[in-house]
Amino acid sequence: MMVMGVEYARETKMLFQSLMEAILESLGFEEKNTHNKTPKTNQESGNDNYHNKREENYDNIKKDIGDGSQLMVVNCYPPCPEPELTFGMPPHSDYGFLTLLLQDEVEGLQILHKDHWVTIKPHPQSFVVNIGDHLEILSNGRYKSVMHRVLANSKKSRISVASLHSLAFTAVIRPWPMLINDENPKRYKDTDFADFVQYITTCDSKHKNFLESRKLTDIYT
Ligand SMILES: O=C(O)CCC(=O)C(=O)O
Numbered sequence: 001m002m003v004m005g006v007e008y009a010r011e012t013k014m015l016f017q018s019l020m021e022a023i024l025e026s027l028g029f030e031e032k033n034t035h036n037k038t039p040k041t042n043q044e045s046g047n048d049n050y051h052n053k054r055e056e057n058y059d060n061i062k063k064d065i066g067d068g069s070q071l072m073v074v075n076c077y078p079p080c081p082e083p084e085l086t087f088g089m090p091p092h093s094d095y096g097f098l099t100l101l102l103q104d105e106v107e108g109l110q111i112l113h114k115d116h117w118v119t120i121k122p123h124p125q126s127f128v129v130n131i132g133d134h135l136e137i138l139s140n141g142r143y144k145s146v147m148h149r150v151l152a153n154s155k156k157s158r159i160s161v162a163s164l165h166s167l168a169f170t171a172v173i174r175p176w177p178m179l180i181n182d183e184n185p186k187r188y189k190d191t192d193f194a195d196f197v198q199y200i201t202t203c204d205s206k207h208k209n210f211l212e213s214r215k216l217t218d219i220y221t
């Protein structure tokens with residue numbers, strides 16, 4: 001069981017990394033058209049210029065993603081006698097860039113698509129990949145994190161395993177400087193794990209989501 005868990009963690013991490021490479025490419029990041037020189041001195045490391053340059057280097061981005069965080073969550077939903085009165089999991093979007101989700105054969109997961117809740121039918125041996133809040137922030141809104149929920153049911157129990165991936169817990173997540181210009185102003189505040197923890201311990205998370213709290217609302221359309 002333990003070995004299977006470790007294998008699963010490794011495989012999802014590798015899959016996450018290759019998906020992120022494709023996503024970086026779609027955002028215009030390529031080895032050949034990004035800076036290769038990274039300022040090294042402590043003096044430089046204290047200013048924004050250092051961070052901008054570091055983030056524009058493809059190898060640095062890939063390394064930060066490879067060294068990033070991974071949270072594994074096992075969800076068990078027992079049968080519920082009155083499923084219409086509750087959710088297995090209320091509507092939310094995920095922490096992180098991408099979530100790789102394995103669900104058993106019992107239906108329950110729904111995503112919000114064009115204001116409608118759509119059931120995601122389980123496919124054996126396959127992952128559902130959900131975009132999380134950090135990818136929306138990092139891409140300055142080009143990728144949208146997906147609202148999803150889990151319905152309860154009265155007959156069968158259901159199990160899912162979610163693997164959530166982001167940068168290190170100490171890292172600041174912010175719109176990539178390369179994606180910000182006059183036509184695309186910065187749309188999200190810088191954020192880190194401490195902001196997230198503070199948010200979930202102080203808000204009524206059933207009615208709002210974390211991402212809403214990070215939007216620079218005056219310019220967001
Ligand atoms: O159980 C599911 O299908 C979804 C679980 C989920 O959304 C989560 O763990 O964040």
Ligand SMILES: [Fe+2]
Nearest residue numbers: 092093094148
């Ligand atoms: Fe989720």
